[in-house]
Amino acid sequence: MKKLLQLLVIMTPLAVFCQPDTEVFLFDLSTENNKLTITNGKNISNNEGYDNQPSFQNEHTILFASTRNKQTDILQYNSITGVKKWLNDTKQGSEYSPTQVPKSKYISAIRLDTTGLQYLYYYRKGKSKALLKDLKIGYHVWNSRNVLVSFVLGEPHRLVVSNLKKNTHYTADTNIGRSLHNIPNSNLVSYISKKNDVWEIRSLNVKTYETKKIANTVPNVEDMCWLADGSMLMGKGKVLYRLDPKKDTEWKIVKLFDKENFDNITRITTNASNTKLVIAAEAETALKPTLENIRWIAGNWKGEAFGGITEENWSEPSGGSMMATFKLIVNGKVNFYEIETISEVNNSLLLRLKHFTSELKGWETKDETVDFPLIKVTKNKAIFEGMTFESIDENNMVVYVAIGQKDGSTAIVPFHYKKTTN
Template structure:
């Protein structure tokens, strides 16, 4: 699959160059389970920004910082499990983040920092015969997003505080679901819930939103240091503290289990996680 590599003619982004130059180094690692054992190897360079992984059957979509004559920016990349190589999918003069499979066409949805500094949600088709397009004209600034069913989704909207907003592709106005939310949004199709974290009265909670009932449910308290998680299956989620990955189950939320100690591979902190099948990709924030 090759994502459209035509340059999007919406100008160069000058305002965030300094911030991008200061982005911390982060490295992608692949952990694979084989007959009860775990093999672990890096799949990106150790220097520079390699982050926001999304594991699929044949590889990993992620965000990588690149250098251009005008300065630093981020593009969307794809690491192929077969070739064991990564390639730039977008190669545009603007910055893209948060690659997510778009469920209603063949391509990715991503957050784009446009020329005027606004952050909006775009669709990037895999076919070079089609051009990228903005999905929402007036919803901004978008940080992250997660697709559900029936053309619905939730978005992290930056603000003071950051809010979780629920909307769809049918033209309905977005609805604020929760405030002071964390950076990880996901959809659990087996339970038909969107998952997120939010903080209230100084305590962070793992919570869910049901689009049919429009209700938010608190499931369990999380350490305030945890910003990222991933679903292992419909009942089990995982998050990292330092170099250790822990699991919790919705049906038994008070039981915390150590899944793996991966501190031997990551001298800094493990942050973002993405798992599919026997493969887990984790981000090591370099110390």
């Protein structure tokens, strides 16, 4: 057992250097008339290595952990001037989850030393001070100047409420996720419970320690943030979801980041006025736009959408194209058909389709097709203007389709498919 613990101490610092290549992206955000508009995205880290765990220090200042000299330190970014500033220079240690301490001039962060020690620290003007040395904290949120809610590492991980003034620590729940947030217009904190197969977003009363279910998460997603109106955002892959627990029963897609060069969204956060959105995600590598690189689309796929059963049959690449038939069955009857092709055209790919009624009468005119030019191909996605194919694994695929609405807006509709052997 002693040798195992020694091995873990040695391996823990090495894990710092095996972090994914993530970047931090800043967007303008509008929530006018309950509609989210996300524009003007830019990479504000633009740095090789691990850049992640962003939080807003104030309306225009963002903190995040950023890689330099084979470790992560606290980087401050001003969204008005674009100026970056390092706030610490820890020797033989890395900082994570930098957070402004309420009503103070301190910043708190998790420090992982190369010796394996991991503590929560205060930082100010380049100086630091360790806190709560009896707790190995992985993630944290300040509910007030003296009340800290933290994810404490262990078997299982614990949700702990600490009162620094009274020096008390109470375990409110176990088997939790890393996402901890103050709930707007309340003294409650939200956290992710992983006790069940379906993860839950729950609230915690820091005074009574009572917890209540708010909603289920997007499947297998544990990072989220709150908007001022009481709705929540979660990201998965290149998709941003929103749910208002007061009136929604299901998560709704509000943005597909099809043109942005990132994937696998993790952390998301907004400033208090909801005018800025920050996302941490993995840097994305584009592949050559060839049919061979999207061969995984081939097969017979069945799923559900539009209140019915959907089926797509895609051929293997041949003759410079792939071909598919699609049909939607509602209440036991065919609603409509489609014929689709993806062709290699001008060193790129072009998706074309035509719609037909159940009697095979064309929706479009004789020579008309609905065309979707290619944006890019990645390891598990074929992204066209208005339609994105995503491979989840060899037997599961999601197709995101942008569909115009009567009010002039566009809704992103996901088609969840399973590959069949029939």
